[in-house]
Amino acid sequence: MGSYDKPDFWAQKAQKEAYPARSVYKLKEMDEKFGLFRPPGGRRVLDLGAAPGSWSLYALRKNPAPALTAVDLSPLSRDFDKGLFEGGNFGFLQGDMTDPGIREAIRARGPFDLVMSDAAPATSGNRSLDSLRSLALAETALDYGEQFLCKGGALILKIFQGGQSAGLLKRIQRDFESAKAFKPRACRSNSFETYFVGMKFKAAVLPKDA
Ligand SMILES: C[S@@+](CC[C@H](N)C(=O)[O-])C[C@H]1O[C@@H](n2cnc3c(N)ncnc32)[C@H](O)[C@@H]1O
Numbered sequence: 001m002g003s004y005d006k007p008d009f010w011a012q013k014a015q016k017e018a019y020p021a022r023s024v025y026k027l028k029e030m031d032e033k034f035g036l037f038r039p040p041g042g043r044r045v046l047d048l049g050a051a052p053g054s055w056s057l058y059a060l061r062k063n064p065a066p067a068l069t070a071v072d073l074s075p076l077s078r079d080f081d082k083g084l085f086e087g088g089n090f091g092f093l094q095g096d097m098t099d100p101g102i103r104e105a106i107r108a109r110g111p112f113d114l115v116m117s118d119a120a121p122a123t124s125g126n127r128s129l130d131s132l133r134s135l136a137l138a139e140t141a142l143d144y145g146e147q148f149l150c151k152g153g154a155l156i157l158k159i160f161q162g163g164q165s166a167g168l169l170k171r172i173q174r175d176f177e178s179a180k181a182f183k184p185r186a187c188r189s190n191s192f193e194t195y196f197v198g199m200k201f202k203a204a205v206l207p208k209d210a
Helices: 009-016 024-034 054-060 100-109 127-148 165-175
Strands: 044-048 067-072 090-094 112-117 149-160 176-182 193-201
Touching: 009 024, 024 054, 024 149, 024 193, 044 054, 044 127, 054 067, 067 100, 090 100, 100 127, 112 127, 127 149, 127 165, 127 193, 149 165, 149 176, 165 176, 165 193
Parallel strands: 044 067, 044 112, 067 090, 112 149
Antiparallel strands: 149 193, 176 193
């Protein structure tokens, strides 16, 4: 077993580097590969399914830090942020990303250069059910991308492989100049999660008030 595969490798690294979750290394790898925060993307960011807050912290620790809107059902951890979650460039919306009220609050803070979603349902152990729930969240994230991304913007979203995810990738291929499925090393080897990455959003596909 290589050191990256050890169950606690990424968790220990996260602890050492003061992030509340190991998932930060999935974002870091995608950022290094795709340049997510490089202009024209990355200045105004929407982080969906943000708790406990590693992805938001990663973005806020970048120089220059983007303006960030984070959304989650659960509150963010305040153990490591050293005041970053109180900065004027950060806003947290606690609630369901599929809720119309949250959608309106997101719209008011948009448009965005990067929409990233690590949102995942609480797993039930039933793979088909979990894939369906994950797909619904990923579709919502893509809806946000289509409605609130600026031209040239980027999207990443988590998806549980299987189910109907091929249709979602086709939609991303239609909307973005480049669309790929990508599985970062930090994903647990037995996990069936992966990420879809869309770069260079072509233009608003839907009217902004759709
Ligand atoms: C894997 S965690 C995200 C980890 C986060 N990216 C980080 O680095 O700290 C998935 C998150 O999705 C959130 N989530 C699931 N369904 C949601 C929904 N309908 N609306 C908002 N957040 C949701 C969960 O509450 C959970 O915090």
